Amino acid sequence: MMRRRHCLQLPLQLPLLWAAARVRAGTAQPAPVAQPVVVAQFGTLPAPAQVRRVFAAGPPAGVLVAALAPDKLIGWPQTLDEDARAFLGPRLAALAHTGRLSGRGSTAPLESLLQHAPDLVLDAGTADATYVSGMRRVSAQTGLATVLIQGRIADHAAQLREVGRLLGVAERGEQLAAEAQAAIDLAARLRASVPQALRPRVYYGRGADGLETGLAGSINLELLEFCAGRNVAADAGRGSLTRVSLEQLLAWNPEVIVTQDAAFARRVRSDPLWRSVAAVQTGRVHCAPALPFGWLDGPPGVNRLIGVRWLLERLHGGHAALRALEPLPQAVRRFYQLFYGAELSAQQLRRLLED
Amino acid sequence: MLALALLAAVVLLAFGAGKFSISPAELWRAVAARLTGAPSGLPAAVETVVWRIRLPRVAAGLLVGMALAAAGAAYQGMFRNPLVSPDILGVSAGAGLGAAAAIYLGLPIAAVQALAFLGGLLAVGAVLAVAGLVRRHDPVLVLVLAGVAVGALLGAGISLIKILADPTTQLPSITFWLLGGLNAVTPADLAATAPALLAGLVPLALLRWRVNLLSLPDEEALALGVSVARLRLVLVAAATLATAAAVSLTGIIGWVGLVVPHVARLLVGPQFSRLLPASLLLGGGFLVATDTLARTAASIELPLGILTALVGAPFFLVLLARGGRGA
Numbered sequence: 001m002m003r004r005r006h007c008l009q010l011p012l013q014l015p016l017l018w019a020a021a022r023v024r025a026g027t028a029q030p031a032p033v034a035q036p037v038v039v040a041q042f043g044t045l046p047a048p049a050q051v052r053r054v055f056a057a058g059p060p061a062g063v064l065v066a067a068l069a070p071d072k073l074i075g076w077p078q079t080l081d082e083d084a085r086a087f088l089g090p091r092l093a094a095l096a097h098t099g100r101l102s103g104r105g106s107t108a109p110l111e112s113l114l115q116h117a118p119d120l121v122l123d124a125g126t127a128d129a130t131y132v133s134g135m136r137r138v139s140a141q142t143g144l145a146t147v148l149i150q151g152r153i154a155d156h157a158a159q160l161r162e163v164g165r166l167l168g169v170a171e172r173g174e175q176l177a178a179e180a181q182a183a184i185d186l187a188a189r190l191r192a193s194v195p196q197a198l199r200p201r202v203y204y205g206r207g208a209d210g211l212e213t214g215l216a217g218s219i220n221l222e223l224l225e226f227c228a229g230r231n232v233a234a235d236a237g238r239g240s241l242t243r244v245s246l247e248q249l250l251a252w253n254p255e256v257i258v259t260q261d262a263a264f265a266r267r268v269r270s271d272p273l274w275r276s277v278a279a280v281q282t283g284r285v286h287c288a289p290a291l292p293f294g295w296l297d298g299p300p301g302v303n304r305l306i307g308v309r310w311l312l313e314r315l316h317g318g319h320a321a322l323r324a325l326e327p328l329p330q331a332v333r334r335f336y337q338l339f340y341g342a343e344l345s346a347q348q349l350r351r352l353l354e355d
Numbered sequence: 356m357l358a359l360a361l362l363a364a365v366v367l368l369a370f371g372a373g374k375f376s377i378s379p380a381e382l383w384r385a386v387a388a389r390l391t392g393a394p395s396g397l398p399a400a401v402e403t404v405v406w407r408i409r410l411p412r413v414a415a416g417l418l419v420g421m422a423l424a425a426a427g428a429a430y431q432g433m434f435r436n437p438l439v440s441p442d443i444l445g446v447s448a449g450a451g452l453g454a455a456a457a458i459y460l461g462l463p464i465a466a467v468q469a470l471a472f473l474g475g476l477l478a479v480g481a482v483l484a485v486a487g488l489v490r491r492h493d494p495v496l497v498l499v500l501a502g503v504a505v506g507a508l509l510g511a512g513i514s515l516i517k518i519l520a521d522p523t524t525q526l527p528s529i530t531f532w533l534l535g536g537l538n539a540v541t542p543a544d545l546a547a548t549a550p551a552l553l554a555g556l557v558p559l560a561l562l563r564w565r566v567n568l569l570s571l572p573d574e575e576a577l578a579l580g581v582s583v584a585r586l587r588l589v590l591v592a593a594a595t596l597a598t599a600a601a602v603s604l605t606g607i608i609g610w611v612g613l614v615v616p617h618v619a620r621l622l623v624g625p626q627f628s629r630l631l632p633a634s635l636l637l638g639g640g641f642l643v644a645t646d647t648l649a650r651t652a653a654s655i656e657l658p659l660g661i662l663t664a665l666v667g668a669p670f671f672l673v674l675l676a677r678g679g680r681g682a
Contacts, residue, residue: 059523078521100522107518207528208464209539215655220523236654241527243656245538247408248374250400260524263463273407273541276400298524 037155037162039127040148042139046119048168055108055116055144057101057123057135060151060301063293064124066092067176067302067339068160069167074098074116077108078299084292087348089341101138110142118144120166124159125151125300126219153222156302157181176302179338183308189321190228190312200315202229203254203279204296210257210264211246215239220297223304227311229256250276256284256315260294286314289352292340306335329353358633362640369413369647375404407542415540415548416646417639419601420611422552424638425559425631426594427612428619432566432627433590434495441598441612444502444591448509449478450602455516455529467532468544468603472551474509475599481505483591494573494584498591534658535606537646548604555597558589559631566590566627608660610667611638621674641667 052072056062059078066073070091075098085093098116099108101123113121123135127150135146147166149159157180164173204221206212214221216234218241224231232252233244257279259265265287268274279285288295288307295307309331313322325331329349336342344352371382381397385405388395395402426441434443442448453474457467485501486494513533520526565586568576573583598612619633642659645666649657 059521079519206524207531208458208462208467211539212527212531239655243531243536243538243658245374245408245412245650245656246541247404247412247650248656250404250408251375253400263461267463271541273403276403294524298521300523 037150037158038147038166039150040132040135041146042136043143043145045145045147045166048166048170051119051167053116053118053120054167055098055101055113055118055121057121057138057146058125059100059293059299060125061122061149063299063301063303064149064159064163065122065167068164068172069169070341072167074118077101080292087292087336087340087342087344087352089343092341101134110138113138113144114142120144121146122149122163122166123147124149124163127151151301152219153226153300153304153308154184156305157184160302176338179335180302180305183305186321186325187226187228187308187312190316190319191226193319193321194228194316196230199228199230200255200284201232201252202256202258202315203232203249203252205257205259205264205268206241206261208261208263210259210261210268211249212241212243214241219300222300223296223307223311224258227308227315229311229315246273253278255279255282256286258286258288258296258311258314260288260290260296260298262287284314286355291352292342302339305339306332358636358640362636365640365644365647366413366417369416369643370405370409372647372651373404373409374650375400375408377401377404411540411542411545412537412646413643415545415604416537416643418545418549418552419537419605419608420615420638420640420642421635422556422597422601422638423608423612423642424615424619424634425556426598427638428616428627428630428634429559429566429590429594430612431616432630433569433587434499435570436499437617438613439499440609441594442506442607442609443499444482444595445478445506445509446475446595446598447602447607447609448506448513450475450599451533451607452478452509452512452516454532454603454606455513455520458525458528458532459516459520461525464539468548471606472548472599472603475602476595478505478509479591479595479599483588494587531658532606533660535608535660535663536649536656536658537605538650538656540604544604548600551600552597552604555593555595555600556635558593559597562586562590562593563628563631566631567625606660608642608663610663610671611642614667614671615641617671618674 053074054065054069054072055074056065056077062077070089073095075096077098077100079097101108101113101121121138121144123131127148131148135148138144139146149163151159157177160180161173161177164170202224204213204224213233215237216231217238220241221231232254255278257268265285268280268285274280288310290298293299293303295304295310297304309328313328316322332352333344333349336344371379381401382405384395385397385402423441430439430441430443431437450471453470454467457470482498482501482505485505486498489497517526517529520529565581568579568581569583569587576583615638616630616634619630619637623629623633645662646659649659649662
């Protein structure tokens with residue numbers, strides 16, 4: 001049976017680039033971090049003290065620069081609605097939308113990039129050859145200095161430290177890196193104490209119908225494995241985002257469902273079709289906050305650091321390593337103050353944590 | 356008869372195959388229990404998969420395949436052009452824009468479907484309105500050209516929304532929607548869409564004897580007592596309704612509406628009264644078979660729009676090369 005299915009798969013998958021040969025490639029352990037944080041840099045980098053205006057090329061870089069040096073961020077690469085801006089400090093909330101420079105389709109023309117007169121163009125996140133060559137082109141064509149930063153969750157402490165130095169805010173970089181390191185260490189402790197077999201099997205539903213998810217190795221679902229959960233979709237192989245069917249979901253029968261989409265969370269709790277799923281029966285359906293940025297992804301940047309704590313509590317509530325920590329609301333308040341310069345009201349805090 | 360038997364076999368296969376493993380015995384027990392009214396004794400999950408996931412999915416595959424193929428056959432007859440597919444008048448582009456806008460605005464899935472449906476109808480409405488204003492040229496040509504222009508305009512609108520959408524969350528959703536698929540069809544979706552779909556198919560079936568007249572010059576048809584303009588309008592409205600309903604349910608699925616009528620024509624000839632039933636059977640069977648492939652061939656769900664092209668286009672080329680007299 002298996003063999004026949006493989007035979008069927010092969011001719012089909014060959015032309016389908018995204019599924020490619022990597023499907024069914026074993027387990028989904030987070031890859032060890034060996035790469036340097038700065039993946040590539042082009043042009044003459046200004047001295048840190050000289051960096052006054054930074055253009056963030058994509059959403060993860062936008063959040064990174066906003067956290068480290070809000071006064072130096074020229075604008076937001078992503079559009080932010082009023083709802084999101086309400087969760088940012090006054091300086092960040094007032095920044096205009098400048099458009100993004102890399103990724104799927106640039107919306108910032110090079111001329112407007114030059115008009116902004118940045119001292120540095122920074123991109124963070126996925127750092128493959130496409131992005132490296134993109135940054136090289138921008139630098140060659142505009143003469144601006146460009147830097148590309150590695151952006152997996154385990155890199156965030158090093159990322160904050162390194163970019164803090166590049167932007168001339170080394171001290172703040174150290175402070176935020178310590179926060180990031182605490183989250184990374186906490187997750188590592190949990191992973192060390194919960195053996196693979198005891199980790200909950202989690203489905204991460206994206207999109208309004210919740211039937212989009214990510215395969216093993218997807219940066220959008222990194223937090224699942226990182227927080228000692230098992231991504232059920234990892235069974236289907238390695239890759240990035242994909243669509244699945246409800247039938248597939250019933251076959252996986254996850255113990256926990258997490259999402260960032262409130263419409264899907266409401267639907268999954270009330271729709272009779274989902275009633276057979278274990279997670280729904282036991283009430284373990286959790287909706288992560290997404291303001292001003294997602295706690296799980298969207299963008300996959302340093303904004304996820306608070307999501308680490310949140311997801312650990314959802315997956316391993318009552319674990320000894322979590323009991324010793326400051327209460328979650330307090331941690332959230334501190335994170336928003338530190339990273340976004342936002343003083344959360346009691347109402348905003350409640351809204352974030354209503355799950 | 357043979358076609359019906361084949362279709363039944365395809366449907367049976369579709370019911371038996373899937374990610375959730377259900378043995379033929381279990382499937383039979385579920386069906387028998389439903390027929391006799393007795394409890395099946397099967398786990399609730401099995402019942403859910405058979406009746407609430409696979410049944411609507413297979414039914415939607417049948418209906419959507421029929422709708423796209425029938426609309427394609429009608430349009431090809433109407434426009435006397437073999438390269439015409441159901442989206443010639445901008446249905447798909449309009450539906451795509453409606454769905455993309457709904458995803459961009461973060462609306463729930465029901466609203467995405469509703470806006471897709473509305474978008475499809477509005478697009479064709481706009482094409483008809485434009486065509487109604489132009490009276491100096493051949494009406495069929497004007498209709499097609501207006502369809503191309505409106506389709507391009509709406510396509511640009513989709514691209515604009517894709518550029519504005521959040522690249523990490525909304526853009527994948529929009530892309531997935533535009534690739535089409537049956538994996539999200541629920542019984543409620545089917546119940547909401549099927550009436551519109553059937554309301555489009557019924558007039559096509561009732562008028563099947565008259566469609567051939569449209570291949571005559573307008574004056575000759577008129578001499579036979581048929582108002583070509585009115586007949587064309589009714590056919591466009593019916594085919595549009597069926598296509599828009601289909602697309603709102605599944606997203607954009609290409610090739611079915613273009614290829615299936617050709618295959619049907621190779622099999623039964625160009626008489627629309629025979630072409631339509633053949634297209635219906637083939638279209639339904641083709642989409643159910645392709646969807647079965649989409650959900651079983653790989654470990655992930657393959658987008659249906661890609662598979663229909665991947666399977667349909669080469670098949671079409673082979674038929675073309677061997678048949679020679681088609682198209």
